[in-house]
Amino acid sequence: MSGVEWIIPILLTVITAATPLVFAGIGELVTEKSGVLNLGVEGMLLVGAVAAFVTATVTGNYFLAVAAGALAGAFLAFLFGVLTLSLMANQVATGLALTLFGVGVSALIGQDFVGIPVDALPKLAVPGLSDIPVLGPVLFGQDALVYLSLFMAALVSWFLYRTKGGLILRAVGDSHNAAHSIGYSVIGIRYLAVMFGGAMSGVGGAYLSLAYTPMWAENMTAGRGWIALALIVFATWKPGLVVVGAYMFGGITILQLHAQAAGLDVPSQILSMLPYLATVVVLVLISKDESRIRKHAPACIGKIFHPAA
Amino acid sequence: MKLKNIASLMGAAVVAGGMLAAGSASAQDKIGFVYVGPIGDHGWTYRHDVARQAVEKAFDGKVKTTFVESVKEGPDSERVIRQMAADGHKLIFTTSFGFMNPTIKVAKQFPDVKFEHATGYKRADNVSTYSARFYEGRYVVGKVAAKMTKSNIIGYVGSFPIPEVVRGINATALGARSVNPNVEIKVAWVNTWYDPGKEGDAAKALIDQGADIIMQHTDSPAPLQVAESRGVYGVGQASDMQHFAPKAQLTAIIDDWNDYYVTRAKAAFDGSWKSQDLWGGFKDGLVALAPYNEAIPADVVAMAEETRKAIMDGSVKPFAGPFNKQDGTEAVAAGAELDDAALLGMDWYVEGIQGKLPK
Numbered sequence A: 001m002s003g004v005e006w007i008i009p010i011l012l013t014v015i016t017a018a019t020p021l022v023f024a025g026i027g028e029l030v031t032e033k034s035g036v037l038n039l040g041v042e043g044m045l046l047v048g049a050v051a052a053f054v055t056a057t058v059t060g061n062y063f064l065a066v067a068a069g070a071l072a073g074a075f076l077a078f079l080f081g082v083l084t085l086s087l088m089a090n091q092v093a094t095g096l097a098l099t100l101f102g103v104g105v106s107a108l109i110g111q112d113f114v115g116i117p118v119d120a121l122p123k124l125a126v127p128g129l130s131d132i133p134v135l136g137p138v139l140f141g142q143d144a145l146v147y148l149s150l151f152m153a154a155l156v157s158w159f160l161y162r163t164k165g166g167l168i169l170r171a172v173g174d175s176h177n178a179a180h181s182i183g184y185s186v187i188g189i190r191y192l193a194v195m196f197g198g199a200m201s202g203v204g205g206a207y208l209s210l211a212y213t214p215m216w217a218e219n220m221t222a223g224r225g226w227i228a229l230a231l232i233v234f235a236t237w238k239p240g241l242v243v244v245g246a247y248m249f250g251g252i253t254i255l256q257l258h259a260q261a262a263g264l265d266v267p268s269q270i271l272s273m274l275p276y277l278a279t280v281v282v283l284v285l286i287s288k289d290e291s292r293i294r295k296h297a298p299a300c301i302g303k304i305f306h307p308a309a
Numbered sequence B: 001m002k003l004k005n006i007a008s009l010m011g012a013a014v015v016a017g018g019m020l021a022a023g024s025a026s027a028q029d030k031i032g033f034v035y036v037g038p039i040g041d042h043g044w045t046y047r048h049d050v051a052r053q054a055v056e057k058a059f060d061g062k063v064k065t066t067f068v069e070s071v072k073e074g075p076d077s078e079r080v081i082r083q084m085a086a087d088g089h090k091l092i093f094t095t096s097f098g099f100m101n102p103t104i105k106v107a108k109q110f111p112d113v114k115f116e117h118a119t120g121y122k123r124a125d126n127v128s129t130y131s132a133r134f135y136e137g138r139y140v141v142g143k144v145a146a147k148m149t150k151s152n153i154i155g156y157v158g159s160f161p162i163p164e165v166v167r168g169i170n171a172t173a174l175g176a177r178s179v180n181p182n183v184e185i186k187v188a189w190v191n192t193w194y195d196p197g198k199e200g201d202a203a204k205a206l207i208d209q210g211a212d213i214i215m216q217h218t219d220s221p222a223p224l225q226v227a228e229s230r231g232v233y234g235v236g237q238a239s240d241m242q243h244f245a246p247k248a249q250l251t252a253i254i255d256d257w258n259d260y261y262v263t264r265a266k267a268a269f270d271g272s273w274k275s276q277d278l279w280g281g282f283k284d285g286l287v288a289l290a291p292y293n294e295a296i297p298a299d300v301v302a303m304a305e306e307t308r309k310a311i312m313d314g315s316v317k318p319f320a321g322p323f324n325k326q327d328g329t330e331a332v333a334a335g336a337e338l339d340d341a342a343l344l345g346m347d348w349y350v351e352g353i354q355g356k357l358p359k
Helices: A007-033 A041-059 A062-086 A091-113 A135-140 A144-162 A164-174 A176-181 A186-212 A224-234 A239-261 A268-288 A290-296 B002-009 B012-026 B044-058 B075-086 B097-109 B134-148 B163-179 B196-208 B222-230 B258-270 B298-313 B340-344
Strands: B030-034 B064-068 B091-094 B114-118 B127-132 B153-158 B184-189 B213-216 B233-238 B249-255 B277-280 B287-289 B330-332
Touching: A007 A041, A007 A135, A007 A144, A007 A164, A007 A186, A007 A224, A007 A239, A007 B196, A041 A062, A041 A091, A041 A186, A041 A224, A062 A091, A062 A186, A144 A164, A144 A186, A144 A239, A164 A176, A164 A186, A176 A186, A186 A224, A186 B196, A224 A239, A224 A268, A239 A268, A239 B184, A239 B196, B030 B044, B030 B075, B044 B064, B044 B233, B044 B249, B044 B258, B064 B075, B075 B091, B075 B097, B091 B097, B091 B258, B097 B114, B097 B127, B134 B153, B134 B163, B134 B213, B134 B233, B134 B249, B134 B287, B134 B298, B153 B163, B153 B196, B163 B184, B163 B340, B184 B196, B196 B213, B196 B222, B213 B222, B222 B233
Parallel strands: B030 B064, B030 B091, B091 B114, B114 B127, B127 B277, B153 B184, B153 B213, B213 B233, B233 B249
Antiparallel strands: B249 B287
């Protein structure tokens, strides 16, 4: 085996492990940037996963399946919006409830689909390019959703920092009263941001049930929604760092599994908690450096907006 | 009639009490099941629920069964178990290790209700325990795997390094090396019973490191699915997972509680039920193997069946000596074997397993 070839399978596995985190993380980032904290990511991932899986088994059409995942996630997020934005319920409590609801409702919908396998999402094969050693399979041999996740990350980054719409969204997240007083619809914009976050989580869920492990099983996200939430803090609310963090969190898991399989003496329990540990460390670091929080963290996050009469 | 009239004249509380007593008399034939996971988990809880349905069928609908799924181990389970006992269930199966103390506690308060607790070690006059010797299946499967591997590496996805899991890995190694001493086992611990993504990733890592047989002691079919997509073999866990991996699944080690549950339910109703402890294997019908993959040569199938029968009649014992510990020192001498206490507390690897057992 030549010098670098051993790294290909590791990279390929890291990409599949990171992609659902990228989707959920980028979506939730937009939600949080608008000043809303939605802790229901896990629930939205699950309904996305089950909706995509059911659609894929019934229609056999992957495009429809992914769209169904996005719609299901967006719908759950819409419910969250009704409760927290229109009815002004507490966001933390509602988000937790959304996760519990998502776990239950996805199990209910998926009941008749347990134990049915589907074909995995087809991988891209670019003649010539995909056959380039090392780079070929990694860069040009993925399924469409992997490219979509990175494209969405770039798009969100561009939107937030290079467009007027992004500026408005951030203004709403940083000072809803100011945004309101100059005539922006705070609630409307937040609805859009929350539903975008839900749709992205839904696609992340679709990736889980169609590509990562092509099957439906209850609670199959196994805590990835919470990792996505931690990821945003870890990335200090910057889209680029969300992607880096997702690949790092995915990479740590895969590397430790490879290390174990290679017979190296690695403490797997410690490596399993590393993503969370890293998040705590970042939290400590940013709380020491106030300017960094103020720069990127939305100031109004989690605060309920009461429009002044 | 007269009784009823009197009752109707009495206070509401007494009426309610009378109705409750009448209710429990007519509903003598209710059996309850408390599950730790969802019935759709493909694995542990699913198999218990299959057995529950077997009980309903065996009694031809004359017995009503109820179940509560996804019950958290600990205080909440006590509430669920007590509710069932108070509700007139005559026999209650509590199917997870963590239900042990709540079961014992509720059993004390309901001496007329019979309890069956899976995998525990605390018993009472109305509490039996039962568990299965899955390692017998692992031993047979290890032998099959050793015949089917080309790389001589078996990859094993482990959940937690507890005796139950370590025993399975050791039995696999002993079985495999009894037919092919060059076989090595690589273990990847995922620190969870259930995370399809991570289980699949572990299987991928093991295959990338040369394993061409994947075994697992986790609950989702993901590792087997990875084996199928990578073109290697695997072994199903807890239930037949053949439809997830039609080409890859060599066989599956199946938890089969059906006969046990039916027998115990019948005993509870005819009065012959007694508190007991059963740790049964192939012979007691608690462990079974799924149909063998067609790709397995006939002589290997014959060897596997022979071994299974030999374990049933006691002529083969998976943990009979001589065999060595991982470091090459003698674990059990020729002619000796490990007793149940040693098996229940197993926290060391046998020879042929790579890597250090996490503590």
